[in-house]
Amino acid sequence: MTTLLSPPEPDVVEPPARQRQLVRDPRLRQAGMVVGGLIIGLVVARISEFETPLPVIALGSIIGITYGLLAVGLVLVYRSNRIINFAHGEVGAFAAAIFGLFTVKYGLPYYLVLPLGLLVGAGAGATAEVAVVRRLRNAPKLMSIVATLGIGQFLVIFGLVLNSQAGAGSLFPQPPLLPVFELGALRVTQAYTGMLVFGPIAVVLLAVFLKYSRFGLAIRSAAANPEAARMAGIPAARMSALAWALAGALSAFTAILTAPTRGFTSGETFGPGLLLRALAAAVLARMNSLPLALAGGLALGIIEQLLLWNRPQSGLVEVVLFAIILITLLVQKQKG
Numbered sequence: 501m502t503t504l505l506s507p508p509e510p511d512v513v514e515p516p517a518r519q520r521q522l523v524r525d526p527r528l529r530q531a532g533m534v535v536g537g538l539i540i541g542l543v544v545a546r547i548s549e550f551e552t553p554l555p556v557i558a559l560g561s562i563i564g565i566t567y568g569l570l571a572v573g574l575v576l577v578y579r580s581n582r583i584i585n586f587a588h589g590e591v592g593a594f595a596a597a598i599f600g601l602f603t604v605k606y607g608l609p610y611y612l613v614l615p616l617g618l619l620v621g622a623g624a625g626a627t628a629e630v631a632v633v634r635r636l637r638n639a640p641k642l643m644s645i646v647a648t649l650g651i652g653q654f655l656v657i658f659g660l661v662l663n664s665q666a667g668a669g670s671l672f673p674q675p676p677l678l679p680v681f682e683l684g685a686l687r688v689t690q691a692y693t694g695m696l697v698f699g700p701i702a703v704v705l706l707a708v709f710l711k712y713s714r715f716g717l718a719i720r721s722a723a724a725n726p727e728a729a730r731m732a733g734i735p736a737a738r739m740s741a742l743a744w745a746l747a748g749a750l751s752a753f754t755a756i757l758t759a760p761t762r763g764f765t766s767g768e769t770f771g772p773g774l775l776l777r778a779l780a781a782a783v784l785a786r787m788n789s790l791p792l793a794l795a796g797g798l799a800l801g802i803i804e805q806l807l808l809w810n811r812p813q814s815g816l817v818e819v820v821l822f823a824i825i826l827i828t829l830l831v832q833k834q835k836g
Contacts, residue, residue, distance in 0.1 A: 550806070551806075551809060554684055555683055556809045557802055558683050558684075558688070559686055560803070560804060560805030561696070561798060561801060562695050562696060563801040563805065564797050564798035564799065564800055566774075566797070567774075567777045567780075567800055568703070568781055568793060568795070568798050568801075569703065569751075569794070569797070570589065570751065570774065570778035570781075570797070571779070571794070571796060571797045572703055572793045573585075573588050573747035573778075574588055575782050575785055575787055576746060576747045577747045579720075579723045579743070579787070580719065580723045580740045581743075581744075583644045583648070585628075586648040586649050586775065587628060587648040587655065588778070589652070589751065589755075589774055590652035590656050591624045592621055592751030592752045592753075592755030593656065593659060593755050594624055594655040595620040595751070595752030595755060596752065596755035597660070597662060597663040598617060599613055599614070599616070600673075600759070603673045604671055611676075617753075618752050618753060620752060621749045621755075622745035622746070622748045622749040622752070624655060625744040625747050625749070626744050628648070629740055629744035629745075632644075632647050634741075672759040674689060674694070674760045676690065678690040691759075691761050694757050699754075699757070703791070707791065710790070719742060721734055721739075722735075722736040722739035722740065776818065776821055777797070777800055777801075779825070780796070780821045780825050780828075781793050781794075781797035781800055783829060784796035784799075784828055800821070804820075
């Protein structure tokens, strides 16, 4: 009589705890859903009459990173104060004006002055929070939002006083030591390469700082529950100023990279039109997730350029952006 031996069961390899945590992270899943939805949309557009040239998609990706970086700054400020900073773009434009003053007029090296430009943006953001927003802490949120509009106009005028040629994008230096190459009809300049390379790195570094550093944890704690944070010995007011400083530095970084790609930059260039696109990406991120804000900006940039290529009607992009914001808010409200 023979006995049939069942084959040994294969060992079940459990994924590491860190890997399981990443898989379960809803923000990463949401960012993946945005990118996946964009890929599906491109495939559908490809098999239809909607043209999707590779150079247009590449240009949209580059511009979308700009939207994503600004959206990350909006999310960071909103998480700390629960207001939308309408001076976010102007903070970057002011820092870019100072950066251009030292690099163009005084001829200092690009990478030597870059930290100074980031510090100017951080200082402008922190000063706005300490001098204006914090004083309106007990006032209605609408007053703080209106105050940021005034801050933005002041920074635009002050930047032009310090550097009257701040708006001349053709004179603005591009990041050296970066490659220049052709992608079909699109010439990828050093400024475009800088956006592609440095943009995602900046967001990753910011996310790591907020997640693992002592100050990052304090910022998150103060944003989640300021009273409990103060009872735990965390200076909530200082953490709010630090969040505004980080957002200001990110805005400065974005403005410095994008300035050479524009024929003429001004407060209007970094004003309502650009803010609408960044705000749409931030809304897609539920005003909470930094990776999703970057992914949302990337998707919006590609959608915008494809619409301009296939349907160059005036105002169509703004209508689509408004529809995206409205639909996203309605869906998020239903989900609670």
